[in-house]
Every structure is written in C-alpha cells, then in structure tokens.
Amino acid sequence: MTSADRLAALLRPATTALLTVECQRGVVGSDSVLPELAAAARDSGVLDRVGRLVAGAHAAGAAVLHAVAIRRPDGRGANRNARLFRAADRLPxxxxxxxxxxxxxxxxxxxxxxxxxxxxxxxxxxxxxxxDALLRNLGCRTLIVTGVSLNIAIPNAVFDAVNLGYDVVLPADAVAGVPADYAAAVVRHSLSLVATVTTTDDILAAWKR
Structure with missing residues (x-):
C-alpha cells in the first residue's frame, strides 16, 4: 500500500472530521489583537488553505467543526492563572x-x-x-487539525485528540505559529511523533480518489 493509499484510507469522509482552530477575526483577521500571528497565517497562505480544506470536506461529505475562543463581557469563567491570560485581559x-x-x-x-x-x-x-462528544456522535475516528496557533492551541488539540484515541492528521501548510522557525520545529520534532503530517493538496487528493 502506498502512502497515498494509506492517507486515503485514514481520511474516509464518513469517519473523518476537519477542525478549524481559532480562525476568527479577532485572532487572525485584519483587526487581530495578535498582528504577528495574523500576518503569519495570512501572508503564508495558511488561511486560504484552511478555506480550501473546509470546502473540500464539504464536497467530500466529511464533518466540519469550528473551534472558537470567546469571552464574556464580565470575564467570568476565564482563566487568570498564566501570563497569557492576564495579557489577554489588557488587549484592546x-x-x-x-x-x-x-x-x-x-x-x-x-x-x-x-x-x-x-x-x-x-x-x-x-x-x-x-x-469529543460531537465527534463520537458523528462516528468520526480521524481528526484533521487546522488553524492557529502552533505555539499553544494546535499542540493542545493534537495531544488531546490522540489521548482520546483519534487518529490525527496535520496539514503542515494549514497551521501557523510564530516565529515561523519555531512553528516548523514544533511540527517536526513534536507533532510528527503523534500525528500524520501531510499537506493540503494531499488531503484534497485523497478525497478525490
């Protein structure tokens, strides 16, 4: 069996879901509170490739989930136990x-x-x-993880999905982090050990086989 055959078997639409992570305007849009991350996602074409993957999932019949980070106006329920969270409180x-x-x-x-x-x-x-509950109710066994960022949310998603028993597919050209060399190192030295690292084009080709 070739690598393309193995990927196609892993990505059977009936048991595959695509997850977009924080592809929201306040994170990677033109008015992002994280302009460096937004520029990395846009200038590298990551957001365009995420869009292509979502469209491909729709066409193939694979499930699509969008993970969005939100806050209440009064901040209730939000973490404050790390520097990242405290910095978020001060963002405009x-x-x-x-x-x-x-x-x-x-x-x-x-x-x-x-x-x-x-x-x-x-x-x-x-x-x-x-x-997790939604994926199980949908009958999904494979999760494609896309979006931002390779600094925090993407590794969390990959490790959590693997710990829950899912096969994880990571299109390395449809995820972003900063700086770029660090993001690439996270994929190469950590995420590649637990996920199938591939490309947007290879996933789309697998769905057309």
Missing part, C-alpha cells in the same frame, strides 16, 4: 460572544451542516469542550 479587542471578533474569517466557507464549538476557558479547543 476582546473575543466577546456575538461580536465580529469571534466570527470566522472570510476565507472560511461555512455550511449549515458545520458545528461551532466555543470555549470560555483554558488553552485547548478539545479538553473541556463538546468536541
């Missing part, structure tokens, strides 16, 4: 539920069948959210 744009900051960027096509999962706390788009 809050990821408030119902605002443009938590809407997906224009590169991401959203279908009526897509599921959106929000989180008020923590670092992971999976732990402490509905993602």
């Amino acid at each position: 744009v809050k990821q408030l539920d119902g605002t443009d900051a938590v809407r997906l960027t224009e590169e991401i096509p959203v279908a009526d069948t897509d599921l959106t999962v929000t989180r008020l706390h923590g670092l992971s788009p999976i732990a402490g959210t509905d993602v």
